[in-house]
Amino acid sequence: METHITPYNYSISKAQREKLLGHKPLLIWFTGLSGSGKSTIANALENLLHAKGIKTYTLDGDVIRSGLNSDLQFTPEHRAENIRRIAEVANLMLDAGLVVLAAFVSPYKKDRAGVRKIVNEANFVEIYINTPLEVCEQRDVKGLYKKARAGIIKNMTGISAPYEAPENPDLEIHTANELVEAAAKRILHSIMPKLLHKHE
Numbered sequence: 001m002e003t004h005i006t007p008y009n010y011s012i013s014k015a016q017r018e019k020l021l022g023h024k025p026l027l028i029w030f031t032g033l034s035g036s037g038k039s040t041i042a043n044a045l046e047n048l049l050h051a052k053g054i055k056t057y058t059l060d061g062d063v064i065r066s067g068l069n070s071d072l073q074f075t076p077e078h079r080a081e082n083i084r085r086i087a088e089v090a091n092l093m094l095d096a097g098l099v100v101l102a103a104f105v106s107p108y109k110k111d112r113a114g115v116r117k118i119v120n121e122a123n124f125v126e127i128y129i130n131t132p133l134e135v136c137e138q139r140d141v142k143g144l145y146k147k148a149r150a151g152i153i154k155n156m157t158g159i160s161a162p163y164e165a166p167e168n169p170d171l172e173i174h175t176a177n178e179l180v181e182a183a184a185k186r187i188l189h190s191i192m193p194k195l196l197h198k199h200e
């Protein structure tokens with residue numbers, strides 16, 4: 001379909017924005033079950049990055065779902081649209097030069113592959129927060145698992161909807177044996193080279 005859309009050619013380039021900020025942009029994508037530790041670890045990592053003067057922004061499931069994506073539920077189709085919109089928002093933030101942390105259950109491989117495609121492989125790091133369902137359920141931070149077991153919540157990931165684990169994540173965190181701060185430091189260590197310009 002012909003769209004009649006012709007973007008205006010703005011003169012400040014992505015490279016100029018990067019130079020001004022002093023580091024490269026990156027999307028750090030956290031995937032895992034509800035209660036696995038995505039937000040907790042993303043928060044700890046953002047603190048470490050912030051302390052290094054790196055410009056960050058965190059996109060989090062519950063916030064996005066109560067605003068931008070408040071029209072979406074948890075069916076496979078709606079989750080796909082949720083992740084697609086988030087990837088587009090993240091892509092704009094990358095263009096602005098930020099280091100974006102994204103904490104979403106994102107249970108479907110094809111949706112995560114879609115993110116990688118939208119933002120470009122080179123800007124993307126996938127972190128699998130691998131916490132067994134039993135541990136997440138025991139934590140039950142928001143009481144969702146109890147409601148899912150009682151049938152009050154439908155399509156609950158891990159209970160009545162699938163979670164497709166990444167086969168080849170850039171990093172995997174086992175929160176049952178790794179403390180929050182240690183996990184955040186390990187992620188920081190692995191992403192730092194990606195944030196530096198070649199001459200640094």
Ligand SMILES: Nc1ncnc2c1ncn2[C@@H]1O[C@H](COP(=O)(O)OS(=O)(=O)O)[C@@H](OP(=O)(O)O)[C@H]1O
Pocket residue numbers: 033034035038039061062065074078079080082083103104105106107142144153154155156157
């Ligand atoms: N059915 C069902 N399944 C999974 N999660 C549920 C569900 N219903 C509500 N919630 C709450 O919504 C948060 C997950 O939203 P996401 O946008 O990350 O989900 S998804 O990526 O589209 O699958 C998730 O947040 P986190 O606990 O931070 O993961 C839950 O608080």
Ligand SMILES: Nc1ncnc2c1ncn2[C@@H]1O[C@H](COP(=O)(O)OP(=O)(O)O)[C@@H](O)[C@H]1O
Pocket residue numbers: 032033034035036037038039040041103139141174175176178179180183
């Ligand atoms: N090593 C760990 N890493 C991350 N979270 C942990 C860890 N150990 C215990 N927790 C606890 O697990 C819960 C994870 O909740 P949260 O970060 O909201 O998960 P998610 O964002 O994946 O839903 C928090 O209460 C956190 O304190």
